[in-house]
Amino acid sequence: MVDYIVTNTDGGANLRDAPDAGAIKRNLPFGSALASIPGSTGNWKSVETDKGEKGFVSDKNLTIPASDAVVRLVQSAAQYWEAFAFGKGKEDTSPYYDIVVQMWKELGKGMPPFKTDKKGKVLKDKNGNDIYNTSHPDWPWSAAGMSAFIRHAQGYKNFEFSTSHATYIHNSIVARKAKDPDAPFWGHQLNEEAVRVGDLVCQWRGKQQDYNSAGKSAGFTSHTDVVCDIKSEYLYAIGANVESDTVGRKKYTINSAGHLTGPSGGRFKSDNSVFMIMRNRAT
Incomplete structure (x- = not known):
């Protein structure tokens, strides 16, 4: 199930191991689909990629898709x-x-x-x-x-x-x-x-x-x-x-x-x- 999609066309979104100042695990390119998992806090969404990678992404780079x-x-x-x-x-x-x-x-x-x-x-x-x-x-x-x-x-x-x-x-x-x-x-x-x-x-x-x-x-x-x-x-x-x-x-x-x-x-x-x-x- 897709809960978020990376919609920042200026560089995608960083997947971090913790909210805010967490270490960057990798960059998620524009168009990446993500599932929501427990642990979101404030403007940081706890997500899982289609490859099973887990981490946190700033919601300013994400959109909840209509379908x-x-x-x-x-x-x-x-x-x-x-x-x-x-x-x-x-x-x-x-x-x-x-x-x-x-x-x-x-x-x-x-x-x-x-x-x-x-x-x-x-x-x-x-x-x-x-x-x-x-x-x-x-x-x-x-x-x-x-x-x-x-x-x-x-x-x-x-x-x-x-x-x-x-x-x-x-x-x-x-x-x-x-x-x-x-x-x-x-x-x-x-x-x-x-x-x-x-x-x-x-x-x-x-x-x-x-x-x-x-x-x-x-x-x-x-x-x-x-x-x-x-x-x-x-x-x-x-x-x-x-x-x-x-x-x-x-x-x-x-x-x-x-x-x-x-x-x-x-x-x-x-x-x-x-x-x-x-x-x-x-x-």
Whole structure:
């Protein structure tokens, strides 16, 4: 049973042999799942790792997850973030290129075109394989990436994997309005719910959207990131094809009620197009 998950994306959490000034046994990376055991005191939680290690961890680095599905999604995002060298790996260089190609293959909804030289001849790698253009402007891989995050988290029944974030953004609003108990996500306006680890932050791209327009149609350009680390005035979320064409971490402003502010009250560039959240309801 998972009682806590390490959600400090800035270095994980130290497992100590005693509260406060106890000796550090080892560092628990972001995404580590922990069970609660007797002995917690104050802000120090007595825990056991999945390897049977016991010790104390400061609760400032921990979150009580809403479900095991949330744990799996955060761990999936963490694994992809690490695989992309924590935001330093580029989509068109090895080995990150291979991960992007695998995302497209797993999605099964087409592949980006091949790279060609000035004469139109398809370029090949050192093994003689045709090279996909993973940077093609008409083939952004952010939704393929989020689909991969959720697919590898497993258990997200009825989630519609898609080349477009708008597909599942729209579906989450429809599910919430229908009170569908089997939907893995319900869409909410920013001022309705305090954001939680495992939720998805939704942004419009190109043409501005709002909750009502997204509920009417899935025909718009958008983006989503997984909420992974909530601080007092902001949070960190991880998404695909972000910042410098990588799996990376972004910062969003939250207010004293725990709501994402969106552009009003937002302090970061990422806030400028936030318009709703997808509440993670998977179990």
